[in-house]
Amino acid sequence: MGDLEVRDDLLPADDGEASLHETLVSRMRQLMIEGTLENGQRIPEAELCRMFGVSRTPLREALKVLAVQGFVQLRPNRGAIVAPIDPDQIQPIFELKGALERLIGLTAAERVTQEDLDAIGALHHELGAALELGQMDEYTRLNYAFHKRLAQISGNALLCETYEGLQQRIWRYRFVVNEDFSRVADSFSEHEQIMIALRAKTPLDLAARLEAHNRRTCEAMLRAIQQIP
C-alpha cells in the first residue's frame, strides 16, 4: 500500500468539531471514495493505525461502522477489505436512489423556500461556470453539493442521511464517468430542467425529472464501466 495521503479536495469538508471516531470514519470513507484504497484491497489495521496515529481500538470501531455503511467488508478472523464493487451492484444502488430522488422531488417542491431557491440557484450557477471552464473536478464537487442541498430542502433529515449514504457509495465510480464529457453537458441541461421544476414548485414534474436524471446517470455509468475493461 505504501504511503497514503488524504486528499481533502474532492468532497465538501465536514463541518466543525468532530470526535476522533467520527473523524476516523469520515477520513477512511474518503480514502475509499477517492479510490486511494482500491476495491477489494485488504485493509491492514496496523498500517492505517500508523497513518492516522491512533491505536487499533478506535480504528476497529470505525471499520465496523464503515461495514454497516457498505464501504468495507469484514471477514471474520481474516480482516477487512474495501467492499469490492462489481457492476451488478451499481444498478440496485441507483434503483434505490431513484426512489429517494422521487421522494426528494415530491417533498422539496412543496417545502422549498425562497432562501433555498437562492442558495441552490447559486450552486446551479456555479455548476454552469465550472462546465464552461471545463473544470471537471469542480463540477463534480458542485454536482454533489447540488443534490445534497436538494435533499436537505426535503426537510426530512433521515431522507438526507440515507440519500447521502447512497451518493457516497456511488461516488467511488465517479472517476469512471467523469471522462464522459458529453454526459456532463446533458447532465447540466437536466439540472436546468430540475431548477425550473423546483422554482415552479411542481412536485410530480420535479420528481419525474430527478428520477430521469438518476436513470440517465446510471445508464452512463454502466456504459462507461462496460467500455473500460
Add this chain to the structure above:
Amino acid sequence: MGDLEVRDDLLPADDGEASLHETLVSRMRQLMIEGTLENGQRIPEAELCRMFGVSRTPLREALKVLAVQGFVQLRPNRGAIVAPIDPDQIQPIFELKGALERLIGLTAAERVTQEDLDAIGALHHELGAALELGQMDEYTRLNYAFHKRLAQISGNALLCETYEGLQQRIWRYRFVVNEDFSRVADSFSEHEQIMIALRAKTPLDLAARLEAHNRRTCEAMLRAIQQIP
C-alpha cells in the same frame, strides 16, 4: 434497569453462525425493539457487559454500529442512550419508508415468481388465521415477515436491507398501535388488496396500495401516540 432478559419471540430469529460482534448488535437491537431498554434511557456499558458476559471493547463496537442504524444515540464523553423517539421522528421514517414501499411494489410486481407467490400467499393465509384467533403477537410477527418477504421479492438486496432497517426502527412503536384492533382488521383487508395486485403483477397498482398501506399505518400510529400521553 435491574435484571434484563432477552426475549426471542417477537422477531424472526436470525439464522445460523454469527460472530460475537453480530450477535451483540443483534441482541442489543432486539432489547430496544422490544422496549426492554426504554427510550431515552441511559445505557451503562458496565451493566450490559455483565449482562452479555463480554468486555467493553466488543460492546462499544456494537454501540457504534447501533448508533449508525439510529437505535442509540452517542453523546461524546457522556455515554449512549437509547435513541429517544419523539413523534416528530415517526413521520419522516414513514415518509421515507413510503418511497421504498413504492419501489418494492413496482419491482416486486415485475419480478415475482410463482414460488414467491406461494410463499407469501402462505404467510398471508397465516395472517388471516392469526387475526381470526385474535393472536395479536403472532399477527404482528407475521405482518413483519410478510413485508420483509415482499421486499425480498424486489430482488434488490440493498433495498431489502434499507427497508428492514426502517421497519425495525418503527417496530419499537408497534406496541402502541397493537391496541388499535380496528386498524388491524383494516390492515388485513389492505393486505388482501396487496396480494391481489401482486398476483395480477400490476406494478403501479401494487405500488399505490403499498404506499397507501404505509400511509394509513403511519396515521394510525400517530393517532395512537397522541391518545396515550
Add this chain to the structure above:
DNA sequence: CTCCCTGATATTGCATTCATTTTGTGACTG
C-alpha cells in the same frame, strides 16, 4: 432556602496487552 462551587466517584475514550486464528515458509514424503 436556593444557588454555586468543590472534590470524590463513576464512566468514558483510547492505548496496551494477551489469546486465538490465519497466513506464509520450508522441509519432508510419496
Add this chain to the structure above:
DNA sequence: CAGTCACAAAATGAATGCAATATCAGGGAG
C-alpha cells in the same frame, strides 16, 4: 517434482489498564 505437513510469523478478536472527562454529593456563600 508436486503435494502435504509442521512450524514460525503475522494479524485479528477480545480483555485489561490508564488518563481524561463527566456526574454527583456535600458544604458554603448569598
